[in-house]
Amino acid sequence: MPRFALISLGVILAIAVVVGLSATYTVSERESALVLRLGNPVAVINEPGDLEPGLHFKIPFVDDVLHFDKRNVEFNMAPAEILAADQERLVVDAFLRYRIVNPLRVYQTVRDERGLQQRLSAIMDDSLRGVIASIPSSEVISGQRAEVMNRIRLAAEAQVATQDIGIEVIDVRILRADLPQQITERVFERMRSERQQEAALIRAQGEERARQIRAEADREATVLLANARSEAETIRGDGDAQRTAIFADAYGQDADFFAFYRSMLAYDLALRDNTPIIISPDSEFFRYFENQAGEPD
Structure with missing residues (x-):
């Protein structure tokens, strides 16, 4: 076979392979496919509710195929500073879970999933700011977090429904809601100062109570001693x-006998421990030394 014929056959086979590959595409069971003919949508393959995964055909070089994920997709919003109702700035980090239910509407409104992410970023930012601006920062940080997230989800669902972008909002969660670093330091210092003031007040109240208790105890002791005395x-x-x-x-x-007894007691007290006594011999004190009756001779 001439060389030219071999080259021509090779070229024809290569063209056939390229055309064959361009005429087929595969769709996973986890995704939907939108067929575009010269930029216009003509068919949706394996959309939610249908089971059409596998190999499919299209017109080569005329049709294009966009793939969209059918699973639940998580969109993580970049942390943003938001002003609460009490004028405190909060750094909020949140995410949204959604599912594409109408690939055609997604293409018509935002073109592709990148455009969808940008639209969701705007929706989430608006929903977060709208809800958090109506409540104090304490409720966002440590209050009714579940109620706040539910309100944000309802606000996001309302915007998605109004804009009809072909998705379903499944859930909205706040990962983190804190004060900015510089504000956190000021708040920490203020909280520490307030706690120190509270501690000083409690300590002063305790000392005052202790003084009252001691005074009451001293007064009761004085009364008891006086009553005892x-x-x-x-x-x-x-x-x-x-x-x-x-x-x-x-x-x-x-x-x-009584006089004798009294004299004996007086002798006992006066003559103890060899105590010397200087007294006249004829004193009445020694009358019982002279005779038993204690009478003068």
């Missing part, structure tokens, strides 16, 4: 009265 004096007075009565009764029964 009064009762002791009363008991002592009663004892002295009883003793006096007993002495008087004893004296009345036997005056001589």
Whole structure:
């Protein structure tokens, strides 16, 4: 076979392969395909609700195919500073989960998934700002986070429905909502100052209460001691009265014996520990030393 014929056959086979590859395309069960003929959509393959995955044919060099993911897709929004109702700035990091339900509307409104991401960024930014601007920062940071996310999801769903971009919003979540770094430091310092003031107030109240308790205890102790002394004096007075009565009764029964007994007690107290006593020998104090009756000779 002449060389020219071989070259021609090779060229024809190459053209046939190129044309054959250009005339076919595959669609996964996880995606939909939009067929464009000279830029105009003519068919949607394996759209949600249909099962048409596999090999498909198109007109070579005339038809183009755009593929769209049928699965739930997560769109992560870049962190943004948003002003809350109390004029506090918050750094909010959120994401949205969505699913493409109408590839044709997606193409007609935003062309492709890159354009869809840009549109979702604007929708999320507007929804976040609209909701967070109506509530104080405390509720976003540590308050009713679930309620806030639900309100943002409803706002995003409303915009998606109004713009009819061919998607369904599944969920909206706030990953992080904090104060900016410079504001966080100021808030931390303010919180620490407030806690120190609270601690000082509590400490002062505790010390005042301690002083009150000590004063009440001292007052009660003073009253108890006074009552105890009064009762002791009363008991002592009663004892002295009883003793006096007993002495008087004893004296009345036997005056001589009582006088003798009183002298013995006086000797016992006066003559202890070899204590020297200087006294006249004829003193009444020693009358019982002279005779047993204690009478002068």
